[in-house]
Amino acid sequence: METNEKTLLIDKKYDCPICEKQLHAKTVKSNAARFVDTMADLRPIHSNIVVTKYDAVCCPHCGYAALAKNFGSPTATQRKLIREKIQTNYKSHEEAECDFYTVETAISRMKMALLCTITKEGKDSEIGNICLKISWLYQDLADEVPEDDPNAAARKEHYLKEADHAAMNAYERLTNARMHESFPIAGMNETTLDYLLAYFAYKKGEHQTAMQLLSGVVTSRSVTPRLKDKALELKDLISQAK
Ligand SMILES: [Zn+2]
Numbered sequence: 001m002e003t004n005e006k007t008l009l010i011d012k013k014y015d016c017p018i019c020e021k022q023l024h025a026k027t028v029k030s031n032a033a034r035f036v037d038t039m040a041d042l043r044p045i046h047s048n049i050v051v052t053k054y055d056a057v058c059c060p061h062c063g064y065a066a067l068a069k070n071f072g073s074p075t076a077t078q079r080k081l082i083r084e085k086i087q088t089n090y091k092s093h094e095e096a097e098c099d100f101y102t103v104e105t106a107i108s109r110m111k112m113a114l115l116c117t118i119t120k121e122g123k124d125s126e127i128g129n130i131c132l133k134i135s136w137l138y139q140d141l142a143d144e145v146p147e148d149d150p151n152a153a154a155r156k157e158h159y160l161k162e163a164d165h166a167a168m169n170a171y172e173r174l175t176n177a178r179m180h181e182s183f184p185i186a187g188m189n190e191t192t193l194d195y196l197l198a199y200f201a202y203k204k205g206e207h208q209t210a211m212q213l214l215s216g217v218v219t220s221r222s223v224t225p226r227l228k229d230k231a232l233e234l235k236d237l238i239s240q241a242k
Contacts, residue, residue: 042199124173
């Protein structure tokens with residue numbers, strides 16, 4: 001995967017809304033990623049790249065970070081919070097040169113975005129979306145553990161535990177967002193979010209909540225065939241678990 005990854009990326013220029021300096025972040029060229037499938041928790045799988053690695057933008061000068069789509073738009077109050085609580089404690093550094101981001105790098109970038117989004121008192125949907133992406137990245141990290149690593153089993157278990165932890169944070173935040181915000185939430189319409197919440201409820205052992213959400217999903221007029229299949233699969237899984 002890594003030999004070609006560089007050719008799938010471009011360096012995108014951003015103006016930091018906090019320190020007003022210029023920075024770059026790698027981003028996946030449009031139509032460069034070859035889609036394969038989405039997993040039960042909607043983690044996207046592409047054959048040639050892990051796209052989620054490129055979803056966070058981080059300023060090396062002041063420490064401000066966010067998801068790319070939210071990077072340029074903090075409110076005046078949020079800018080003040082970031083300046084007071086992040087920028088003042090941050091050691092500015094030169095932009096690191098690299099051909100692509102490793103999954104580890106991507107996780108630390110995403111965690112910086114999480115810290116900044118909590119600090120700026122961002123919406124539950126924004127925080128939940130970042131937690132979801134951290135969960136996906138830990139699963140990508142688990143997938144990358146080489147089979148011949150003598151500690152493969154322990155390393156995988158550790159990464160998957162981190163993934164579950166992040167997923168449960170996403171569950172809590174996105175459930176709150178579902179109650180108080182309007183759609184789209186974290187880029188999802190109502191049916192898609194309800195499916196994801198049902199999956200998290202199932203993971204948490206809240207089978208009744210999961211079943212209630214799923215019956216709404218499968219009877220929804222806006223459900224896509226692909227999502228309906230996923231919802232039916234999850235229903236089967238829960239019935240078996242009972
Ligand atoms: Zn900055």
